Amino acid sequence: MRGKLKFIIGILLAITVLTGCGRKTDKVTIVGSSAMQLLAEQAGNDYRLQHKGVNITVQGGGSGTGLSQVQERAVAIGTSDIFAEQKKGINAAQLQDHKIAVIGITPIANKEVGVKNITRTNLQKIFTGKITNWKQVGGHNLPITVINRSKGSGTRTSFESVILPGLVPIKAQEQDSNGAVKKIVASTPGAISYIAFPYAEGNAVQKLAIDGIAPTNTNVKQNKWKLWSYEHMYTQKHPQARTQAFINYMQGTHVQRDLIPKLGYISVHDMEYERDAQGNDKLVRKGGKQDVG
Template identity: 25%
Template sequence: MKNRLVSWLLLAAVLALSACGAPGASSDPSASAPSSSAPAESQAEQFAFTRENFPSLDGSTSTVPLAQAIASVLLGETRDEVSDLFNFSKTTQSYRMLMWSDGESTDLLIAAEPPEIIWQEKEEQNFQWQMEPFAIDALVFVVNADNPVDSLTTEQIQKIYTGEITNWSHVGGDDLPIIPFQRNEEAGSQTAMNKLVMKGLPMMEAPSDYVRGEMGDLIEAVAAYDDSPSAIGYTMYYYANDMNMADGLKILAVDGVVPTGGTIRSGDYPFLNNYYVVCAEHPTEATQVLYDWILSDEGQNLVAHEGYVPVTAAETAK
């Protein structure tokens, strides 16, 4: 029997139940829930996912809601009920978990692009994987909501993080020192920062108090630093916007472009970064089915429903 997944009727039914109050559900009207209509062939032959054969998932912090949605849809359980199936170890470590286990205990990743150290370790281990982008996110910059600055240029951001610009008055703000928070070197958002923004420019050596290992810690630090709007930090758009983590913050425009679902889809926002689905070169049957499904029309529709920008939507916008 050919590999097939849960029918569109089940997909639509579970989404209808799980979308109500779902933390990752998109408020963007263009990211609507999947239709319940589907070719008869898709409903006739299915791959039966169970708790016993469901692939072990790992990946980036910002893709946890998507993992919950995928498992909820394919197993017909609520998000709370499937939460025990995975414990994401964040971007860099998730790639290591896949390589170390050779796809046996960690089957599939939904993660941001790995840092250079992972590519080196992959080559050293001669590990082969399947890897395809399934969604696009944006690296965004956040400040306290009371900061009068609404937009920065790429050059200004670079100079803030190299230590050349040190006061908000130099970029149209109040006479306050700029406190630039960073992520740790192995964080997915740090990889994106170095690749997309700094582009080879060395970042200033930050005091340990300005480097945060958790994305949520950075968000909280920027919002509450010294009870003033001095701080700035960066995170992924989905995490700040769709996970409702930006209370007390505002997301800055860059080069005059406000990051939104629309400007990410169109490519107008400058700092775009892919999410990838990754598995070993020769995975289990269930893992291969899930990998293929995330890239299929059904999977991409779920990705959009959850508030991410699917690669198919970006391709259509070009």
């Protein structure tokens, strides 16, 4: 009887081991852009539901971190708001660029400043310290508090390349994520900063139009609103099969046609313009009317 019991226990242990082996999880780690984090996390959750045994892990840290981590092979995917060619110390030729979406970037201010529209010139003067009070741009008598993104931020690189080309920004407190910036601007009288469109939704902060052009996806698609960037997923030239499968999913119908617009991003297929790593824009198709602020 004892021998029979040992035999049965042995069989059960073998089944347990085999079952455990069958449940091995394939892990894809994604690190980088906080602007893309919202999209990557939701897509990762959807993907997990459809592909049992695959674990998609998403972390922020900024575009610079994403690019450096994927270059060092520390992660499978590095997300970035900028081209790898724009980041010092990154060997772009070593990496494969997968453009997933486009995201608009908008200047935001505390709702009490009394300004909804600003000229590009005055925006430059605020971020270079030449304008220091909102009354100088038609707002209330409030000192301006500039909130910047950290130096590794792709959102900051995109903002400065479009709004402050060749200019030196004022030294200001820095935050490492869109969410943190929004909270601080919402709670700090006179504050101004910039964040990605999906994080600017709601009534917590005031989105600022520039020269009468509203920060909308329609205007981004037509390149009327110049403050936008691609959301890149960078991999090694020959990624593992599970990584390539997730990239294919991100570029597929569900994400491009359903999830991306739902979350406030823009599908790369809906853009009327393309932009290269040098910042040159090229018309590829025509669309409709612009939105006015």
